[in-house]
Amino acid sequence: MTFIVNDYIDIALKSEADGIHLGQGDLSIVEARKIVGDKIIGISTHAIAEARLAERQGADYIGVGPIFRTATKEDVVDPVSVSYVREVAQSIQIPFVAIGGIKLHNVDEVIAAGATRICAISEIVGSKDVRGTCEAFISKLK
Numbered sequence: 264m265t266f267i268v269n270d271y272i273d274i275a276l277k278s279e280a281d282g283i284h285l286g287q288g289d290l291s292i293v294e295a296r297k298i299v300g301d302k303i304i305g306i307s308t309h310a311i312a313e314a315r316l317a318e319r320q321g322a323d324y325i326g327v328g329p330i331f332r333t334a335t336k337e338d339v340v341d342p343v344s345v346s347y348v349r350e351v352a353q354s355i356q357i358p359f360v361a362i363g364g365i366k367l368h369n370v371d372e373v374i375a376a377g378a379t380r381i382c383a384i385s386e387i388v389g390s391k392d393v394r395g396t397c398e399a400f401i402s403k404l405k
C-alpha cells in the first residue's frame with residue numbers, strides 16, 4: 264500500500280511516508296522536491312495551467328477537481344466539470360486522480376472523459392456498505 268501524507272512534509276519524513284500531497288497554496292513542487300528527494304509528490308490542480316506547471320516542475324501525479332460540487336471541502340473552487348478531465352487526459356502525461364463530488368451515479372461520466380483513477384470521500388464514508396461501495400467503484404474502473 265502507498266502512504267501519502269497531506270500537506271505536512273515534516274510528518275511525511277518522520278513517518279517514512281511514500282510521498283506528500285500539496286495544495287496550490289502550499290510549498291511549491293520545486294521546494295518540496297529539494298526536501299523529499301525521490302518520494303512521491305502530488306498536487307491538487309483546478310485548471311490546465313496548474314496541471315501543466317505541475318508536470319513541468321516534476322510532480323509525480325496531480326489531483327484534478329473538483330469535478331462536481333462537493334460539501335466535503337470548504338475552501339474549494341467552483342466545479343471544473345468533466346471537461347477538465349478530458350483536457351488533462353489529452354494533454355498531460357503524468358498520472359492524475361479525478362476528485363470532488365464523484366458518486367456511483369456520476370462516475371461513468373468521469374471515466375468516459377478519460378479518468379482511470381478517482382477519489383471519492385463522502386460517497387464511501389457516508390455509505391452503509393463501505394466495502395460494497397468500494398467494490399462498485401472498482402468494478403467500474405476495471
Ligand SMILES: Cc1ncc(COP(=O)(O)OP(=O)(O)O)c(N)n1
Nearest residue numbers: 269270284285286287307326336382
Ligand atoms: C484524499 C485527499 N485528501 C486530501 C486532499 C487535499 O485536501 P486539502 O489539503 O484540503 O486541499 P489542497 O490544499 O490539496 O487543495 C486531497 N486532494 N485528496
Ligand SMILES: Cc1nc(C(=O)O)sc1CCOP(=O)(O)O
Nearest residue numbers: 328329333335363364383384385
Ligand atoms: C479533498 C478534496 N480535494 C478536492 C479538490 O478539488 O482538490 S475536492 C475534495 C473533496 C472530495 O470529497 P467528496 O468525494 O466527498 O466530494
